[in-house]
Amino acid sequence: MEENKRDRLLEAATTVFASKGYHQTTVRDITDYAGVAVGTFYLYFPSKAACFMALLDRLYSTVVQSVAEARRGREGPREKLAASIRAGLEAFVAQRDLARIALIQAAGADTSFDRRLAEIHSSMASLVKEDLDEALQAGLIPPQDTRITSRALVGATYEVVHSWLRGGDVGDLLAAADDVVAFSLRGVGLTEGL
Amino acid sequence: MEENKRDRLLEAATTVFASKGYHQTTVRDITDYAGVAVGTFYLYFPSKAACFMALLDRLYSTVVQSVAEARRGREGPREKLAASIRAGLEAFVAQRDLARIALIQAAGADTSFDRRLAEIHSSMASLVKEDLDEALQAGLIPPQDTRITSRALVGATYEVVHSWLRGGDVGDLLAAADDVVAFSLRGVGLTEGL
Amino acid sequence: MEENKRDRLLEAATTVFASKGYHQTTVRDITDYAGVAVGTFYLYFPSKAACFMALLDRLYSTVVQSVAEARRGREGPREKLAASIRAGLEAFVAQRDLARIALIQAAGADTSFDRRLAEIHSSMASLVKEDLDEALQAGLIPPQDTRITSRALVGATYEVVHSWLRGGDVGDLLAAADDVVAFSLRGVGLTEGL
Amino acid sequence: MEENKRDRLLEAATTVFASKGYHQTTVRDITDYAGVAVGTFYLYFPSKAACFMALLDRLYSTVVQSVAEARRGREGPREKLAASIRAGLEAFVAQRDLARIALIQAAGADTSFDRRLAEIHSSMASLVKEDLDEALQAGLIPPQDTRITSRALVGATYEVVHSWLRGGDVGDLLAAADDVVAFSLRGVGLTEGL
DNA sequence: CATGAATGAGGCTTCATTCAT
């Protein structure tokens, strides 16, 4: 029951940050939720910002790991991309609170979060770009600036997650996966067999 | 010369918010930049948040207006969508600071901004969805959940703008427009003639 | 009555710092005493430390000014030194609280105060040293390292003030002046005529 | 090798307090330096303040002991005073860190330290005063309020040590001893034979 | 309309001290 206390704090932080946002959350909120004293927080994190950042990284590594695993054994850009998108969506679904933090709360909260976020976005896009470049060389997709279309592909996915997080039209994110995948693959020009 | 003082404040706010973010910006920063006293700010805005919200609306109406105008005279979903995306990108380019505010700074700053942003995103997606539904009925595009794909289309565009704002791979946003449009139209299945 | 508010704060700070010491005094203590809100303090001082430093400077300039004035019209090292010491003592008597702050509270409170204090001590000693060097060249005093004896002279005076501040043996500081002056002048070797 | 652990802590405390001052030093700093756990500190000292106080006493007893020893076998106020001052200076030189603590750091750190310091100063002055009173009765020195001049003598010595500690003009404290002794003896009127 | 001095609630963080192991 008494797992690692740092983890308990991280979980408390996840919950509270996800529901109230970074600036509306006080360190006190987090420690209250975790059932520890304020000082304890600073035993495990140098600052509120560092804790938030740790959350960002945690989601990121989860997603990256899921995606990497899903790609293993897949052949060809088509399969890899589809698997990647699906794995990404699944990772978000599995950690809705972390997703809220990364996709909604982080952006405008602090310049440093923003930078980190930008890095994450970029690395996601880079992964996609590799597949696209491969497809491009193999003549599987039409000529295109893959720096742009890889971004677009990532953005398409993000926005759907976004909408799902906000409880909009996207009821079941996993059910929406097919449409997202179809849209994305068609978008880059991988049309055959759809 | 002495234009509207409210506008002067809005412009100052745009500049400062865009560069420092909502929470890192003080009302004092804005009034200093505008060259007026702090009290004056509250003559034109009930609160800092309201001022920020006004900026959000300003960008929104600009974009909507540009898009609406661009669509005038266009025929068919294909033309309309392409024109819409291009007009949107142009509007962002024309108001880079406002774009920064809406796409980067607003998100995690405050729950109320978030809601407004969600509305804006939704209305953008709705516009697109209308075109898609029309195309769907006309049999121009394959079966798809247009609630999802409209979001995806908007997200693809947003992310490219995002990347441009951050000074990433997207050097010239207008030059990227072709790729974004192509990606989006292919994504929804409007492939013919590309 | 409503003099300068900064001065009111400085006076409040003087009183509170003098009685409780730097670290035992909170900014709240000062503003309460001054009858203003906490925020007001920061309208006039960038920090608690800066306020304390201002007090140090205030005492220093008062003393220096008194001494300089007292020396005007005095002839010869003997007269000048005697007048300087007396003027110094009088300045301390006139501002007992500031004296407490500078001589008792400042030293160990913060490294930066210490440095400032060291500067002040040094400049006092320098003034004395000039007189001594003059006397030395005129053959009025025996050979001696005036860097050392000037310090000693200043220290002799300081310690008596110190003792007076603590309410020790030195009942009336001005009454003690004769003894301090006699001790100091004899100490440097200006004996004739005592 | 494993000397007394309390002593190890005291030594660590001496080093750290001397360099950072009382308030800037944390108990953690001390235990880190001593290579023990925080809790251990409280096995040997009831509080941080008590530890500091112990240091003050340690210096005091060292100085008193040195002075007492130096006076043994000296005859007459003149010899005794000179030996006392020299012994005092030597004691400070031998324990520069403790000297820093007592002369610089202790002052404004806490009211209780202040009181203790005042006692120490007083007892030093008392020792001197006895010699002076003896000299006065023997007609060796001119009429003077020995409560004042004994303070002045102590202050002269202190200030020179102070300056030496701060690395000012006083390069070698022992080399300066002659001047300090000469100044002090002349100051009280013990002039013959200088 | 305009000013800007004044307000004071509230947040982050530190650190001396305790106590279960």
Next chain:
DNA sequence: TATGAATGAAGCCTCATTCAT
């Protein structure tokens, strides 16, 4: 004895907002 994780009181400072002039 020794440890060091945990505590929580307390302090400095910021800044949105008000209001008398």
